[in-house]
Amino acid sequence: MPTIADVARHAQVSPSTVSYVLSGKRSISEDTRERVQSSIRELGYHPHAGARALASSRTSVIALVLPLRSDMYVPVLMQFAVSVVTAARAHGHDVLLLTNDEGPEGLRRVTDGAQVDALIVMDVELDDPRVPVLDELGLPAVLIGVPADPGRLTCIDLDFSATGRCCVEHLAELGHRETVLIGHPGPVYQRGTGFAQRTIEGYREASLDRGLDSAVYPCGHSYDEVHAVLSRVFAEHPEVTGLIVHNEPAQGVLLDVLRRLGKRVPEDLSVVAICPEGTAEAASTPLSAVPIPASAIGQRAVEAVMGKLVEARAEDGSTLLTPQLTVRASSAAVRRD
Amino acid sequence: MPTIADVARHAQVSPSTVSYVLSGKRSISEDTRERVQSSIRELGYHPHAGARALASSRTSVIALVLPLRSDMYVPVLMQFAVSVVTAARAHGHDVLLLTNDEGPEGLRRVTDGAQVDALIVMDVELDDPRVPVLDELGLPAVLIGVPADPGRLTCIDLDFSATGRCCVEHLAELGHRETVLIGHPGPVYQRGTGFAQRTIEGYREASLDRGLDSAVYPCGHSYDEVHAVLSRVFAEHPEVTGLIVHNEPAQGVLLDVLRRLGKRVPEDLSVVAICPEGTAEAASTPLSAVPIPASAIGQRAVEAVMGKLVEARAEDGSTLLTPQLTVRASSAAVRRD
DNA sequence: GCTTCGCGTCGAAGCGCTTCGAAGAGGAGC
DNA sequence: GCTCCTCTTCGAAGCGCTTCGACGCGAAGC
Secondary structure (H helix, E strand, O other), rough: OOOOHHHHHHOOOOOOHHHHHHOOOOOHHHHHHHHHHHHHHOOOOOHHHHHHHHHHOOOOEEEEEOOOOOOOOHEEEEEHHHHHHHHHHOOOOOOEEEEHHHHHHHHHHOOOOOOOOEEOOOOOEOOHHHHHHHHHOOEEEEEEEEOOOOOOOOEEOOOOOHHHHHEEEEEHOOOOEEEEEEOHHHHHHHEEHHHHHHHHHHHHHHHOOOOEEOOOOOOOOOOOHHHHHHHHHHOOOOOOOOOEEHHHHHHHHHHHHHHHHHOOOOOOOEEEEEEHHHHHHHHOOOEEEEHHHHHHHHHHHHHHHHHHHOOOHHHOOOOOOOOOEEEEOOOOOOOOO | OOOOHHHHHHOOOHHHHHHHHHHHOOOOHHHHHHHHHHHHHHHHHOOHHHHHHHHOOOOEEEEEEEOOOOOOHHHHHHHHHHHHHHHHOOOOOOOEEHHHHHHHHHHHHHHHOOOEEEEEEEOOOOOOOOOHHHHHHHHHHOOOOOOOOOOOOOOEEEEEHHHHHHHHHHHHOOEEEOEEEEEOHHHHHOOOOOHHHHHHEEEEHHHHOOOOOOOEEEOOOHHHHHHHHHHHHHHHHOOOOEEEOHHHHHHHHHEEEEEEEEOOOOOOEEEEEEEEEHHHHHHOOOOEEEHHHHHHHHHHHHHHHHHHHHHHOOOOEEEEEEEOEOOOOOOOOOOOO
């Protein structure tokens, strides 16, 4: 592997000049710059990341902390990850993948060892032990998800409260008076998952505002669980005409179960989902849905991190993306007959 | 941040001694070792990764190259990724996440820059442009998937040919004479995806061996596509009693469509899937299936990489894991009436 | 004509660690 | 008593890069 000294010799300049050509931190004459650049190309020079990190205390690597939990919906996670990597690359950075099983110590490890310049942390819970650690770490950090107390940290997420509200309003405008929210499995709520709880809040508030009945049913993913929950829903709420589904993995099964139970969508029952675009489109009856803009969030997270990194720009707290409901075949005006 | 010099001073030894305590590369007296270790703890010392990489030309980071393609089944991908990260951590290594959109150059970039010690590459195609690049890179590399010509590289994968065969044999033993394989969408095959093609090969060979009819139908993921393909299958093969499904995303919809078409599983039709354990279990009729052992593969990949890293042990070419079919409710003996 | 300035370049120091050779201290062997 | 080892520890060099101060030079200012 050629070093910067090799390049310097080849271009007949000093190593520092090569460095300045690369970083652009001092002006270099057109002439030398080209000479250096062609030497770099000719020798196939790539700066040694370790040496660079040592000298500049910058790694050009950001950490992405993924949850390992099985109850997170994987495709969304993956969209996040991919968009973060892509956006980071666009800014000349790489991504170090961490899972959560090291806990807060894992964060300390990589930052103390100067392995990363910044962190992006996913699946943040309302009362997340990582948040205080991140806050005191002092490195640029962005949370995907909003904890109860974000401290000085930047958060980015879909506005789930508005999302819940948005679903209610859509159904209300179609004339539905009684709706039910099919949620994530119980443990997700007990754990204090912000997005799940906020969705419920929004749902409840909006229902109250409009004087509509509301009810929340946590629900598992399997066919049997969905079947059991829906049976209970119809037994306990025979008048229900609107279903809001905030439980991605159950989505696929849900329409199937409804069919079995003799409910036609949207004739007997309107369904609104909160899930990735693709899932909503591919359903047997395409679902009216608020898409989860995973890619946009990932991208924003990277932008925020880069902002802090480059210009120590203090991001203005949380960014909550406005939900955008797309109407498809699964929701329709209630039939008054 | 304390440096090794701070620790040395605190423990009243030289920096090199601290280094040897950390690396264990020379014997250190019980006494000093403990003194050094408690200084490390007390000061909260973490070695600077960049400095270490520079001095030792070892980064303790391995690259994981993920495909970005939308037609890969995401949950499996994620299982791979998570198991790779977990296994790597168990060996004291971190994982740098790369996507495929930089192509072979991306590999060069991270290796030339000495950012990683080794690479794990997923979703390798039969004729993958990254393979020759990896081969000449000289770094330890492990492929998940088996290209047509692996060169000197180590490959790890499920034995998909045996998997196809295994499914046929299971159905044959139940008395089925005519089976159909529902495969991935056409482009997956045209792209030269090893695992898809090998499954078909195994399926065809085993069918031939047993004198059974065979037919392959590529198939998309959406409800409509599955419906269309299955309708064609039953029109063109009215006698079919066994379905082998090698198309994870279609799995969910499939049973639903069969029900619509008036086919009972397993009474009219036995279904065998090739998919992750969880998917097979959660189906409305639990599926007899060959699970894709993503975690095991990821783990093995890391082991292989570590082997090469530590002892320059030349892994013995490809490792193909033997498929293990689990019988569930979706397959039964054919009814002769 | 002399100072002043800015531009382009260089040299050297230093980032924090690993590692090699060597040195000091004691014990064993003759 | 002297040599020869072994066991611990140290010192110094060096990994490849960035960055700061300085220097030389031509242009501008008086």
